Amino acid sequence: MTRKYRLNLKQALFIMLVAAVGFSGCKKYLDVNQNPNNPENVDPTFLLPTTQAAISQVVGNSFQVFGNIWAQYWTQSPLASQYKSIDQYSPTNTDFDNPWLNLYRVALINDDMILKSPKSSANLNGIAYVLKAYTFQLATDAFGDVPLSQALQPTVYRNPKYDTQQAVYDSIFVYIHKALPLLNATGDASLGAQDMIFQGNMTQWVAFANTLELRAYLRLSNVDPATAQAGIAALYATKPAFLTTDATITYTATGGNENPLYNEMVSPVLAQTQNVVASSTIVKAFTQNNDPRLGKFFTLFIDKVAPVDSLESIPQGSFLDYPNKKVSPPSPLVGGEADNPASATAPVKLISAAESYFLQAEAVARGWAAGDVTALYDAGITASFAATGAGDPTTYINGLPALTTASVNDKVKAIITQKYYAMCGFQGFEAWTEWRRTGYPTFFAITAHSLIDPGQLPLRMLYPSSELTSNSSYPGTVPIYKPVWWGLPNP
Template sequence: MTTHYIKKYGILLLILTATGFAGCKKYLDVNTNPNLSTTASPDLLLPAVQAAIGHVLGNPLQIYGNFWAQFWTQNPTSSQYRSIDQYASSTTDFDRVWRMMYSDGLQDIQEILTLTQGKASLNQYTAIALLMKAYDMQLATDAFGDVPLTQAATTNVTNPSYTPQQQVYDSIFAYTDRAISLIDVNAEVTPSNDDLLFQGDMEQWLRFANTFKLRAYLRLSEIAPQKAAAGIATLSDPGTLFLEDDAQINYSTIGGNQNPLFSEMLGLGRTQNMVASETVTKFMTDNNDPRINVFFNETRIDSIVGIKQGTYRTNSRNDSIALPSPVVGATGQNDKSANAPVKLMSAAESNFLQAEAVARGWLNTGKTAQLLFTNGITASFDAYNVEGATTYVAAAPAAQWPAGTQNQVRAIIIQKWLAMTGNQGFEAWTEWRRTNYPDFLVTSAASTLGAGRMPERLLYPSSEVTRNANFPGISLIYIKVWWDAN
């Protein structure tokens, strides 16, 4: 996998990664976007966009996702994320998430699109901006449901109206298709170091676009299967390129370029607020999954043991609870956490998406669903240099290919969930909401929602509740979003 290190934009990322999410109250609270100016240009705005998306995905959404996908739970010896384990978040917790998506992300995207409009020589910037817009809006709508779209990031509109989630998805597809039509892998003018993901490699961006389109259409599998099938069918060409490398932003310990989650942990005095959840560690142990030794650190008793979700009040095994490892940026006492990347999409995810679409009969890639399933597992092992993929595929119960479409979908999603342990928490939680797989997640012992209820969305931020005259009303955390039909 090609590594694209962030070198040129250290000061920008220092500002972004130093701004922790709402729970710790240690961020710079400003009302205007400092990235916008009369001298803005696409090459300056693009890394700001990608850094903002990397921050929101790799810090607050990573924390919520990893807790609610049951990779992590609250450390009994600390308290920072107890409200997350309790499903007791408040609207103020999401002001920063919203601001990063809209003021810091979408505004700069819109500025790029304005600056490149009608300039064919800048088509590759336009294409990337459209894909970043589609990605940003999917994060927003998957998190919150109905969101501002057509009037969002418009300077003269202070009370943007909300667009229903179904229409937001229609726009996501439109942005993606337009981007694909503009991508030219042989273009003379492309970004370079200002592209933090691929450094202007437009073939990689084409792969990203196709894989993202597949992800977005599969999101509709339970609410609009015919529409999902029709959209995915447009990708059924043996020449269609999908991601084979992780689409990620890399970080380092130099110049304030730390992984955004680790940066927050530094701001909290390196306090270890998250530990392993028994939900995932038990499943990995039962399947002799060697990735458990990569995603988690061994404890004093030389084993990987998590605690039941939300049992921080009653658990006393403090010295035997495994911690998330530095490879996912989540060990406060280990500086290697600074190097953990933020994955927008992964090669493993790409294969699992293709496997599900083929299993459902919606995609023809020339490969069987079982082969793509196995390729997804192998890609997950390879991403972390873990040996034993062949043995795991041959012997682990969770890696066996079952008969029947629904059983195959279940196996695919569970393997995708495992691959996303600690590194794609928000997407893992989102896929659980879509499919109800894994079907062995448990209600947190600390839940304040009542029996059987789990988090199904983020709460709208207090900034919208109190300031936007077009705010549609509060949706409780256990109310499902539109595409969540299970």
């Protein structure tokens, strides 16, 4: 029986430190462009969990907080203060130092060491290319133009240039196409427990790569629909398998091995303070739909009777208007309840099965792929109900407008809106990203005490202060209300 490999970030960084010292002797082992002089001196399988742990730290913690607040699932609690600036659309550059470090100076640099190692297997290199594509997509979707072509080259170690988002997306497809034949190679020893996501299952990695490629092409639906359509047609010509199960990293209740968000919430700094609570934006939407997932994504107060009435929320960003009000927190299912140890075991979802089905449904709805749009749409909803334990979705699905006679735009709107519901708490960054791409759902509210121009919503993250102070190629601060390359402007 294969044991799942679980690694906390401290352990991952220790592995990276040992590896870096072993083949470079350089104290600045975390630098984005540190030169791994002799990658042959480290077992590359040790670098895989390090890479995956760093990605999960970003997806499951910093991007989880920003995403869930800016997607209006969560808002700042009136009884705390940690995320007030995020909820008021006024983050600082320093807020993004940690995610940038984990993406560039841990995930990508260790991933690059795998690819440069002569000891690496075909399967391991295939995974590394997929993770490289995934990580660069995270970075460019968050920040816009980012270092790519010079990012991991020691000859330009100090000041890597910023490449355009279009160039980054071109590279994403290149990395995925390099990965697929390597993932399909036979005869390699199983990576087993060293692979925290699929435990060495190459069939699942192929499905992950295909699903990631579909996601990336659909991201271009507005900015470059011709490329998106042609790319999806070529993908479907290969008769691809897509994810039917969640791609996750799982955690335990053991100290240091908890869900990354919960691990931070119980740290001495936050001391189990409940900073994030239910936003009325999502609660109203779930309530209007009689959606049973509401009580799964948020913790209900036990002194109430009716399920809907027992959930307390406040309008987005209105923490100043409700002093001393107790508001429902995100549930342990998504790792968001600070004083509930069950939050420790919440998974970090890199791509969910629900997302996979909704991506396929959108490709069909746009006429870019063959398939049954209704069946795929229903499968996305069903996967979400199963993941939350919300019961049989038949009644919910039957209450939705049929897609069969809807226009293309109405089909896409329905698909993205249902994807938004499914991503609540689990995939906040991805939900916010899809809203930036499509404008759906259409019921977002301006935060109550915004500190930016009236009517504006956040459309990107700020470059970190570490780039401002250390990289002479730094392109300057871009306002958070300016859309990224593939994104829509503020409505």
